[in-house]
Amino acid sequence: MVAISIFIILVGLFFLLAGTIGLLRFPDFYTRMHAAGKCDTLGVLLCLIGMALYNGFSLISIKIMFIAVFIFLTSPTATHSIARAAMNCGITPWSKDEEGGRIEG
Amino acid sequence: MISRYESIIITTLCKLLIPVIQLYGLYVIMHGHSSPGGGFQGGVILGASFILLVISHGLDEVKKRMSEKLNTIFCSFGLLIYAGLGVLALIFGGNYLDYGHLPIPVTIAEARYLGILGIEIGVGITVMAVMISIFLDISSVGEQE
Amino acid sequence: MIEYIISKYNYWIYIVLMMIGFYAMISKRNLMKKLIGMTIFQTAIILFYISIGVKRDATIPIVPEHSHEAIKALEYVNPLPHVLMLTAIVVMVSTSGVALALLIMIYKRYKTIEEDEILKLRQEAGA
Amino acid sequence: MREFFLVASMIIGLLVLLTFYRAISGPGLLNRILGVNVIGTKTVIILLLMGFIYGRVDMFVDISMVYAMLNFIATLAAAKYLERKVSI
Amino acid sequence: MDIISIRPLLAVLMGMIGAFFILLAGERHKNIREFSTILASVAKFLLVFSMVPFVFEGKTLVYDLITLAPGLLLEFKVDTFGIFFGVLASFLWIITSIYSIGYMRGLQEHAQTRYFFCFAMALSATMGIAFAGNLLTLFIFYEILTITTYPLVVHKETAEAIKAGRKYLVYTLTGGVTILFSIAFTYHLTGSLDFVGGGFLQDHGSKNVLTLLFITFILGFGVKAAIMPLHEWLPTAMIAPIPVSALLHAVAVVKAGVFGCLRVILYVFGPALLHELDLWWMLAYFVSFTIVVSGIFALVQDNLKVRLAFSTINALSIIILGAALLSPSAVKGGILHIANHGFMKITLFFCAGAIYVKTHKEKVSELDGLARQMPFTMGSFAIGAMGLAGIPPICGFISKWYLCLGALEAHEITFLFVLLISAMLDAAYFFPIIYNSLFKRSQEINPTFNEAPWLILVPMLIAAIISIILGIAPDAFVHFFKMAALIGQNTLH
Amino acid sequence: MSFLITFIHLYVFWILLSGHFDIFHLSLGVICCALVAYGTHDLVLEGLPIDMHTEVIRFIKYLPWLVYQIILANIHVAYLALSPKMPIEPRIIKIKTKLKRDLALVTFANSITLTPGTITVDIKEGVYDVHALSEKVSEDLLSGEMENRVAHIFMED
């Protein structure tokens, strides 16, 4: 059980790392948002599952899963709201063709 | 910041989250004895839930649930619970805030436990009401003249 | 020397933070910046207090409810600074609230929150 | 096992450091919000990991849950701000 | 031999009670207001007078009001010197009250309530100064006197008056502050402030410290006593209405300063200490300078009141000189001169007032031929002037005689000459006025008889007559002479 | 009715949260849940269906699929982020949807957002603006499978 949970947490950490690197590397705000918000989601989920497994079946684990649920609910909402705000502010998404003309948020 | 959030995603989700957050706030108040938390934290969470409601549903929705008058009453009422418990202890022969002298048929330690619960509730109510009122005041200046 | 640094570094960081806040409070001309500095300043003090309470190899100050062993104080972090700091945080929030209210009033009145501009406006009004 | 959680939390700490670059240098407000949001999510995990390190995870879950619930309020508020005021 | 008696307190309070009723009556009930003024003054005089016998029996009336500070009481002690000053001031208040009523009504002045109120308060304070049992009590009433006379000085409310008021305040408050310092220092040295005949400062503090203390004391009280470099306020303050100048600047205020000086010389430091420190001749030379210079200044003044003011400065310094010589006769003469000068100077001021009320003239040069129009006034003026110059049988002669004797007793011929010169100067600046008013003619003045109203005339004549009586029988009425002798005895051991 | 539903759900949540199962804490829970439910039941159950039972079951069935999708897409995005050339082709695509109810719309939108590589930027009158990171994810989305599944949950197919 412990080994499984360690493995899951490590995978989660890997996704978190990927997301962070994406956050740093991606060229514009929208793409970064993909990296940040989304890779994280899975990474966090995996970490939480790993910890819940490690903890065994108890109320604590249920609470940890609740945390996961809440993150699943709030994270896309937050992302959506920022994206919407960025769009409303008139930030055009970066695309490969017109690299120079982008406006940063 | 007072009007309803135009995005349906946000309003819907907040609608679902707010009761949960509120219940969580109450949980934090009630279980301050055995786990971290207490009146202030719970009160802030409750207040935050209302702030979330303001952000997502606009001011009117909040006014429906928590009118200015009710808010003021809560502000004072919470503190009255607190100070009143102290006075009650005073009346029943203890020093101020000495919950051991409260007229509850349990041991002194348990009486203190209940006293702590009582004041946590009072603190929670006040903090919630004040947080809402500060936020509403700050964010509604000049918008409803 | 090294040992000295290691044994005190927490206090030093708090001093650095506090000085950042302090500098912002007395030197920034923007009132909002002053408030931000104020928050940092207060938080630094809270950090200092919490640092007082720390004990090596101690756990959080919540004792097990149904344990039959005697509770040893050394095993738990000193709770008193935490209590004090809860109050301090509350004070911090309250002060921020009042300060922000004032800030908004100032903005409504002068249409700016830069201190020097406000002073100029007031001098013009006075002259 | 404590060591593992310690290492895990250190790794996440380093990730936070990386995210910090985004949060502080921006560019612009939105990227900062994004960075802060990401750090907020990571905070939840670090808190839980610390709970495991201390061996008292039952006490730390509550804090994490607060973050999980409330973390997006500030983001929403900022986003709502941006919806109104067009210039950045 | 101390008798605890409430009379001194009542005497002090009487003025305040009068002031209260004056305020109550206000502008609406003028008669009640003025009646209460007179009533209070008479009552006060009677009260003070009733204490005289005790003093002659060698007893002291004492009343401790409250503790101002641990070991420091607000106490009234009626000793010989106190009763001397008290009787003088309270008696002069009566005639001045009558006079001021006439004067104020005659000129239809504004803010009369304030005037009478402050007047009564000032007299109250004067009485407090007279009966003060220690330095702090004295100082308290001294400051009250300053404050209550300030409105009287600026009574006219013109720019000039306000300026004069400012000057008055600056000088007197500075003086007050200096006194405060000296008092605090004395307290620091001795732990006590009670007056003791012959002084209580011996064996406290080093020589230099005591010298400094003496200088600060004299500087402090010297402001009100208008010793020469500090006299500047007095001529300026003559802008005030005549009764004010008369009572306050000729009697109460400046005499309070002199009184303070004498208290310090005789009751705080004491002759022995002053001899030991060789301070007495310093003071004597200092005031001699004032005597001569003020006489010369007076000669060149054209404004009658200012000339009188300089004459006052002169006379005050003579008094202090008497005390400073520290010989029995000199002290006796000096103290007697307080009373004598009071009566004579008030006569002169009343005359000036009468002239002003009738003719609105203030300049010396305008008084030619006035004696025909106002014979009584100018007659009184002549009496006062002669008295000041030391011509018998007017009272000024007696005091000057003893002063001269004192100078001889002290083996200081210099001061004898100073006194003689001052007498000559007095004569020199007063006699031309009399001469001119008698023998010169002027177009402006109507030579028909046209005296001032009786309310003005009567007090003036009373004062003049008393001056003569005191000259003939110095011990008449309240035994001023005997008192002065007693004071000399008590202090000079 | 809506009060009762809210109350029951909240109470379950409360019991899971609270580790104490004595009478005192349970009754506290009743009071708290009643308070919250009283305050918010009209808010929560504004547009909820009558047949809640089925929907919840279907929703729970939907979750594993969603997680699976998330994992797949996540690997893809991780690859995008980590590959040195960074082969991304961001674009905005518009999806016209047949979904009607708010909850369905939101579920779909959040599913899109949760699935890495796509973000719902806006919903306007049944049209989703979705920002997609690469061609692959946009094609996945345009295939309509997710929409159908969501529609199935809320019985709108």
Next chain:
Amino acid sequence: MRFLNFILVAIAGGILIYSTVDMPPWADPSSPASVHVSPRYIEKTLEETATPNVVTSVLADYRGYDTLGETTVIFTAGMCCILLLRRVSKR
């Protein structure tokens, strides 16, 4: 002016750092703060207040009066905001 402020801040910081020399080492279990008053709270909390969370028991009972003050601070802040801002919204 900025520079002056900087100097001021530096001096203040210098004094504070100077004083850290005499502080007990960080996290020292035998520092005065850990041995004087607080042990009783930890050891007696269950016995005296039946509350396992020491912070809560100290906050609400041992030093309950502080908390009353703290809540009053919040109340004050709320009233202050109302006083400052609400007039505007009422008109």
Next chain:
Amino acid sequence: MSHSPILIIIIPLISSFFVPLIGWRKKNLCYPLVVLALFISSILSLYIMGSVITHGSIYYRLGGWEPPWGIEYRIDYLNGFMAVIVSFISFLVAIYSRRSGEQELPDRIVHFYCIFLLLVTGLLGMVVTGDMFNLYVFLEIASLAAYALIAIGEDGALMGSFNYLIMGTIGACFYLLGVGYLYIVTGSLNMNDLSQILPGLYHSRVVRTAFALFIVGLALKMGLFPLHTWLPDAYTHAPSAVSALLASVMSKVSVYIMIRIMFTVFNPYFSIELIPITTMLSWTAGIAILFGEIMAIVQPDLKRMLAYSSVAQIGYIVLGIGLANTMGLTGSLLHVLNHALTKGCLFLGAGAITYRRGTRDIRQLGYLHVEMPFTMAAFTIAALSMIGIPPTCGFFSKYYLILGAIDARQWIWVIILLLSSLLNAIFFFRVIENAYFKPLGVIHESSYDRGEQEEANEVPLGMLIPILALAAAIILTGIFSGKIISTIIQFAIPEGI
């Protein structure tokens, strides 16, 4: 009645909770409630003072916990004295605040009263407590209330209040930090406990730094000279009742804390011998006196002048502390009382003048004595007290301060004290001169003409009574200052001085 120490705090506190509740329905009921609460509180404080005099110090354990663990109220002469001052002056100001409040802030009167009560609660709480941290909490209550109350004043009040907030927060934080520094080396927060532990640690740098932090923090709070910059703006533009309360009471409470910390928590040996703090304090105080008064002379605005005068008067009090001998401290404590009465009276008088005249320009106060005879009489008495004319109380404190300075053989302070008396005279007589002896300036814009002003146009009775009461108190305190010293102040002076 054994609970009276706590009752003086919680009666205003609980009333303040009721004020907004009642204010929602009936605005008129707030005022009686406030006055009643403060009245009871002040009577109780008198009672406490009485029992301190008869039975010695009072101890009250909050929550029934013994001192180092729980919070303790410890009321001795110094405390009781301060509590009486605070409660009585706030009671008088509360009476006054009705009419001025109606004019200055008509629509916010309910919350004004609420915060007013909270301010008083905070001040009282600071005074009676025996716990370092509890003091901080009440300090913050009082400060927050003060920020808001200042801010609702006229135009410039906002910036004044904001500056006060920033400076006050720095001050409070320094105080808090000082408490922390003491806590880290002693582990205790109780003042009495600290005073027993600390003597062994006097050579620790931490303790010394803590002391410096306390002094700086409190100096900020009270507006001592180099740190006074917030004070003039705040006092000038605040509503008159508020500036009266702040100037007369709030700064005094900070002074009280300073005395408490210097001489009770630390002992006099430390504060006087070990570190040069008294010298520094007296130098700053000396400069403060001169600076404040010179600044006051050039102010055309009445309240601003009074504010600068406050800076100077704080200097007096601190000078007394800096002299650190019996006489100096006696003068200092007496001046705490005297200045509280006097400045209260002056600010209330200035408020009354503003109430009728609508201007605070000193040059436009002509013929005020006809228009408002009683107010001006009281104002004059207070001004005389400021200058130090006997028998008003201001004289006596000045006298003791001079004695203290002489005792300490520090002639420069003697000179400064004497000089300051004259400087005070300059600016107060400027007011008196204008009010009594100058006709209404031509500059004055309102429609007064000479004929109209002859009518008395006194402020309402509710405003007049506190002013007159304070004026009477000034004289009575002056006359009975010996009594006050021998019954209270001489015991309030900490041992070992």
Next chain:
Amino acid sequence: MIWQLDLILLLFVVICGIAAISVKDLLSAVILLGLYSFLMCLLWTEMGAVDVAFTEASVGAGIGTVLYIAAVYKTTRRSKD
């Protein structure tokens, strides 16, 4: 107390504090302040002060930042320094 985390977090906090007061855009500064409060919360949890961390979490995430944002919303985002 976990000193490894402690060091990292202290470093973060200092950086974040400096960033918060040096950013010109006030909204960004406020957001960074929120980040600062997160980090502080972590720091305190790490030191064992769970209740304080809880408070800071709820305040920082729920109230503080939002209040600041509201205030910026009501005033201005521009700042000269």
